[in-house]
Amino acid sequence: MANVTLTINGKEVTVPAGTRVLDAAREAGFFIPTFCHDPENPGYGGCRICVVNIKGARTLMASCVTEATNGMVVETESPDVVEARKTIIELLLANHPADCLTCDKNGDCRLQDYAYRYGIRESGFKGEKHSYPIDNSNPYITRDLNKCILCGRCVRTCAQVQERQVIDFAYRGFQTRVAPAMDTNLAESDCVSCARCVAVCPVGALNYANLAGKGRTYEIAKKQVTCSFCDAGCQFDLNYKGDKVVGVSAKAPGQGRPLCLKGRLGMELRYSDQPLTPMLKKDGEFVEVSWPEALELEDVLSKLKELEK
Numbered sequence: 001m002a003n004v005t006l007t008i009n010g011k012e013v014t015v016p017a018g019t020r021v022l023d024a025a026r027e028a029g030f031f032i033p034t035f036c037h038d039p040e041n042p043g044y045g046g047c048r049i050c051v052v053n054i055k056g057a058r059t060l061m062a063s064c065v066t067e068a069t070n071g072m073v074v075e076t077e078s079p080d081v082v083e084a085r086k087t088i089i090e091l092l093l094a095n096h097p098a099d100c101l102t103c104d105k106n107g108d109c110r111l112q113d114y115a116y117r118y119g120i121r122e123s124g125f126k127g128e129k130h131s132y133p134i135d136n137s138n139p140y141i142t143r144d145l146n147k148c149i150l151c152g153r154c155v156r157t158c159a160q161v162q163e164r165q166v167i168d169f170a171y172r173g174f175q176t177r178v179a180p181a182m183d184t185n186l187a188e189s190d191c192v193s194c195a196r197c198v199a200v201c202p203v204g205a206l207n208y209a210n211l212a213g214k215g216r217t218y219e220i221a222k223k224q225v226t227c228s229f230c231d232a233g234c235q236f237d238l239n240y241k242g243d244k245v246v247g248v249s250a251k252a253p254g255q256g257r258p259l260c261l262k263g264r265l266g267m268e269l270r271y272s273d274q275p276l277t278p279m280l281k282k283d284g285e286f287v288e289v290s291w292p293e294a295l296e297l298e299d300v301l302s303k304l305k306e307l308e309k
């Protein structure tokens with residue numbers, strides 16, 4: 001494949017023809033922020049936070065969808081680029097809860113990181129804010145659409161990586177939001193709880209319900225493990241706080257096979273400190289019982305048989 005040579009921030013860079021400016025710049029060691037860009041599903045160009053200055057272009061260009069060409073001269077942090085990025089962040093913050101203190105994404109949130117990088121303490125834009133109810137219907141995934149920045153990564157991941165198409169953009173204008181069909185909650189949708197959408201969400205709109213309140217992101221260490229429940233070889237992350245496993249999370253697309261719910265729950269049981277002895281409620285109190293006693297219960301047996309189908 002032919003190469004092209006361009007200049008980025010004064011540095012000559014040679015990349016294969018067809019490379020996007022974003023990838024060329026990152027390869028050369030330059031920072032460009034992204035919200036909607038997903039290396040597994042490139043070419044969306046929706047959020048515009050990745051704009052750069054290209055000499056001779058009539059406007060700032062989204063680097064994630066612009067091909068590098070021979071002789072191109074690019075600046076990734078010129079004053080007009082920084083100004084545009086600041087405006088985008090301020091617009092997002094104008095309709096965003098100031099919730100970082102208790103948000104489970106604190107410390108691993110791109111909106112927070114970029115606001116910090118560009119020195120934005122608050123938005124200069126004042127207006128209406130959303131007040132959506134939090135969707136806790138799915139026992140594994142929490143959706144807080146008040147924090148959604150409409151980057152669409154979850155929508156594309158569900159459709160193109162997971163091949164489910166459970167969620168999509170609904171409504172128009174200020175009311176636009178990501179929703180399952182008929183704007184129902186996740187539990188009533190065809191969601192299979194793979195959590196790939198959670199793994200790609202750049203902010204705190206999608207979170208693992210099982211990890212809520214278990215530790216700040218910087219206190220959690222991740223260790224990749226391969227599931228041994230079947231021969232598909234799905235990979236996932238054990239989340240450690242200290243030496244204790246506090247939960248299991250999905251790998252982002254491109255970092256391992258999607259993990260089925262059975263595998264994830266099985267691994268959580270296997271690695272966490274949860275009791276492995278069955279508990280039965282007797283006279284209002286949970287008491288330990290033997291496995292034969294637990295399995296003799298009519299509803300347990302029928303539910304296990306249901307799961308086998």
Ligand code: SF4
Nearest residue numbers: 099100103109203204
């Ligand atoms: S999503 Fe990010 S910016 Fe928003 S409250 Fe959570 S940590 Fe803060």
Ligand code: SF4
Nearest residue numbers: 158191192194195197
């Ligand atoms: S958990 Fe999986 S199936 Fe459900 S919405 Fe997210 S990506 Fe789609």
Ligand code: SF4
Nearest residue numbers: 148149151152154201
């Ligand atoms: S829920 Fe997250 S990934 Fe989905 S559109 Fe909103 S911010 Fe993006």
